[in-house]
Amino acid sequence: METIASVPLPAEAPQHFRFSSKVGEHLLVVPHTRVYDLTPSLAAWLDDATETRRVAELLGETAEGEAALDDVVVPSVQSLSLNVASACNLSCGYCYADRGSFLGRQAKSMTREVARSGVDALFEQADPGAPVTIGFLGGEPLINRQLVHDIVHYAEAKAAPLGLDLRFSITTNGTLLREEDIALLRARRFAVTVSIDGDALTHDRQRPLANKARSGSFAALARGIAPLLEDPGRAQISARVTVSRNTLQLRERVEAILALGFTEVGISPLRVAADQSELGDADWTPYLEGLTGLAELELERVRRGLGIRLTNLAVALKQIHRGASSPYPCGAGGGYFSLSADGKWYACHRAIGDADYQLGENGKLDDSERAAFLKARHVHAQTDCASCWARYLCSGSCHQEAGSRTPQSCGFIRNWLHFCLQAYCELSSSHPSYFAAAN
Ligand code: SF4
Ligand code: SF4
Numbered sequence: 001m002e003t004i005a006s007v008p009l010p011a012e013a014p015q016h017f018r019f020s021s022k023v024g025e026h027l028l029v030v031p032h033t034r035v036y037d038l039t040p041s042l043a044a045w046l047d048d049a050t051e052t053r054r055v056a057e058l059l060g061e062t063a064e065g066e067a068a069l070d071d072v073v074v075p076s077v078q079s080l081s082l083n084v085a086s087a088c089n090l091s092c093g094y095c096y097a098d099r100g101s102f103l104g105r106q107a108k109s110m111t112r113e114v115a116r117s118g119v120d121a122l123f124e125q126a127d128p129g130a131p132v133t134i135g136f137l138g139g140e141p142l143i144n145r146q147l148v149h150d151i152v153h154y155a156e157a158k159a160a161p162l163g164l165d166l167r168f169s170i171t172t173n174g175t176l177l178r179e180e181d182i183a184l185l186r187a188r189r190f191a192v193t194v195s196i197d198g199d200a201l202t203h204d205r206q207r208p209l210a211n212k213a214r215s216g217s218f219a220a221l222a223r224g225i226a227p228l229l230e231d232p233g234r235a236q237i238s239a240r241v242t243v244s245r246n247t248l249q250l251r252e253r254v255e256a257i258l259a260l261g262f263t264e265v266g267i268s269p270l271r272v273a274a275d276q277s278e279l280g281d282a283d284w285t286p287y288l289e290g291l292t293g294l295a296e297l298e299l300e301r302v303r304r305g306l307g308i309r310l311t312n313l314a315v316a317l318k319q320i321h322r323g324a325s326s327p328y329p330c331g332a333g334g335g336y337f338s339l340s341a342d343g344k345w346y347a348c349h350r351a352i353g354d355a356d357y358q359l360g361e362n363g364k365l366d367d368s369e370r371a372a373f374l375k376a377r378h379v380h381a382q383t384d385c386a387s388c389w390a391r392y393l394c395s396g397s398c399h400q401e402a403g404s405r406t407p408q409s410c411g412f413i414r415n416w417l418h419f420c421l422q423a424y425c426e427l428s429s430s431h432p433s434y435f436a437a438a439n
Pocket of ligand 1: 382384385386388389390391392394395396397405409410411413414
């Protein structure tokens with residue numbers, strides 16, 4: 001991993017966040033996400049002391065073996081998503097990809113040659129000691145089923161002599177799954193993300209079938225995914241719920257998804273939507289209430305010895321426990337790239353056809369453009385984020401959605417992380433075994 005630049009933090013940036021929970025007083029040291037329990041007298045002293053900032057700076061110093069948070073590092077490319085299909089059998093109004101065609105910028109589906117050369121380039125650039133992941137996206141990737149199957153077998157044959165730890169992922173609407181697809185997924189470490197927006201009524205309204213204007217896709221999805229939910233084999237299946245400003249009632253929707261047999265459900269609010277159904281400023285408070293309401297139910301499950309199914313909560317708790325602290329929200333342009341049907345390498349799958357995100361072609365990355373991309377998107381370079389206590393947990397949130405950031409949407413993020421910090425302190429006091437099991 002090469003360090004190519006440093007983006008200093010403004011001197012006034014907050015170094016700590018003080019909070020209370022049901023089990024006492026706590027301090028989050030912002031750099032490296034270190035959480036401390038405080039005695040009441042220490043908490044009172046920190047709240048008054050002029051030295052608090054200095055204390056937090058010392059507690060947050062980068063330790064040996066940790067990456068300095070100012071650094072812009074260029075990691076090896078470990079993950080490549082292939083935009084194998086430029087079409088979809090659904091017609092969701094909010095779709096960022098225009099059903100896979102990206103407003104005509106990806107008019108044709110990917111060929112076998114382009115996909116295979118992408119895999120070759122990934123394997124040449126990856127660190128063989130770390131996992132390597134190939135993802136399938138679209139449109140609906142199973143529209144180009146033959147290519148998905150071909151690439152899985154091709155990649156496995158190439159990876160075996162190299163001794164690579166090869167993994168796969170696919171994001172699918174679940175309606176086209178056939179027996180042979182299920183066999184392919186089950187037999188491998190396949191992260192399968194199924195886009196599902198809730199109960200049949202909500203889902204069918206948001207995700208109609210493209211060829212039948214009035215007909216929804218929920219029944220086809222439920223039918224398609226059932227065998228995999230029943231027996232996932234080595235695959236890991238999760239539901240991804242998209243929340244629009246019209247569907248803020250989360251509980252009924254999540255219950256309907258769990259009733260299908262999903263054991264992991266992640267929720268994503270729309271910040272940018274093709275049909276303008278993204279959340280507005282007034283929507284963030286009800287959305288937070290809905291999400292924390294769901295999270296409370298999951299925390300109750302942990303108290304009963306059960307697991308957390310809401311991935312937003314499970315991931316946040318894991319990150320806090322590990323002291324995860326990153327200047328980037330994702331691997332875009334770092335360890336992760338997305339290959340378009342015409343062989344161009346983009347930093348992100350949502351940015352196909354966007355020149356600002358194109359960092360290479362035919363397996364050759366442009367080092368200087370990649371460096372500039374990473375430098376510009378470091379969280380210290382984001383005006384609002386540099387002065388935010390949540391900066392290494394939120395990491396500025398998705399680059400694609402940064403333009404839609406508002407005080408209200410950031411207020412939601414900080415309130416949610418505050419909730420998760422409290423939950424973390426409470427659970428680590430009452431149920432430390434949860435974190436031992438999550439390790
Ligand atoms: S996106 Fe908002 S909440 Fe996240 S780090 Fe930036 S300012 Fe903070
Ligand atoms: S930029 Fe946004 S959509 Fe793209 S990989 Fe990162 S988090 Fe995902």
